[in-house]
Amino acid sequence: MNLPFIQPPQVDWASGAFADSPVLRKSTRIVDLAGVFADEPSRRMLPGEQVVYDVEMLNTSPTEGELYTGVTHLYPGCVGGEYFMTRGHFHARREQGEVYFGLRGTGLLLLQDEQGVARFEKVFAGSVHIIPGFTAHRLINTGAEVLSALAVWPAAAGHDYAALANGFRLRVFANNQNIEVREVQNG
Ligand code: PAN
Ligand code: ZN
Numbered sequence: 150m151n152l153p154f155i156q157p158p159q160v161d162w163a164s165g166a167f168a169d170s171p172v173l174r175k176s177t178r179i180v181d182l183a184g185v186f187a188d189e190p191s192r193r194m195l196p197g198e199q200v201v202y203d204v205e206m207l208n209t210s211p212t213e214g215e216l217y218t219g220v221t222h223l224y225p226g227c228v229g230g231e232y233f234m235t236r237g238h239f240h241a242r243r244e245q246g247e248v249y250f251g252l253r254g255t256g257l258l259l260l261q262d263e264q265g266v267a268r269f270e271k272v273f274a275g276s277v278h279i280i281p282g283f284t285a286h287r288l289i290n291t292g293a294e295v296l297s298a299l300a301v302w303p304a305a306a307g308h309d310y311a312a313l314a315n316g317f318r319l320r321v322f323a324n325n326q327n328i329e330v331r332e333v334q335n336g
Contacts, residue, residue, distance in 0.1 A: 158207055158218075163274075165220040165252040165297035171208040176200045177236070179228075185236055187320055187333060188229025200224060201233050202288075215304040223256065223288050223296040230322045232256075237287030237317060239263075241307030244282040247300055251276035254296035257289045259317055267319045269330075272298060285313055289321050291328050 158170035180197030183189070206219035226233040237259065240247070249258060251272040258278050261267040262285075270278050272288065278298075280286050290296040322329045 173206045175204045186228040191229030211304045213305045223290045234289040239285045239309045241309045245303045245306035247280040247302035249278040250299040252297040254294040255292035256296040259287045261285045
């Protein structure tokens with residue numbers, strides 16, 4: 150038999166960079182995040198084109214039953230003292246879960262269920278996060294380096310950003326050298 154050995158996609162675990170695979174890229178900038186941070190006037194003061202996070206995804210099938218694989222690179226920074234974070238979402242198909250793997254940097258994964266009960270998991274190189282269904286999720290970069298995390302989720306899951314229009318209840322701020330968690334009323 151002379152079967153070819155297929156070269157699979159490859160990721161550099163230290164950086165989260167995909168090598169030689171077709172990837173889809175999406176950058177989310179300050180201008181795209183209106184209303185996401187607690188201090189909206191501070192957000193407007195920052196350069197709109199500044200990138201808060203990039204997502205690189207393998208270009209795989211969107212069919213029901215398939216899986217998507219993507220790496221989020223969340224840059225260090227703050228808006229009015231609140232750490233840079235992803236927009237965060239529930240899956241449109243609420244029952245669909247996801248797995249995140251921390252690759253580099255330090256941060257938090259904020260999880261919030263449909264009753265508004267929230268918790269944090271520490272994210273670091275080697276951390277594994279099982280995100281159950283019915284749970285909204287957001288990455289927060291509390292460090293000085295890029296926070297990169299690999300995610301695998303069902304292609305059919307979809308994203309529902311509108312359900313969290315009022316945002317997450319818990320917000321994370323830099324306070325001198327400390328990480329301070331504040332509860333907001335409208336979340
Ligand atoms: C991730 C997220 C990614 C960007 O791939 O989509 O971290 O976050 P937002 O989608 O909230 O902007 C994922 O959770 N996919 O389901
Ligand atoms: Zn998700």
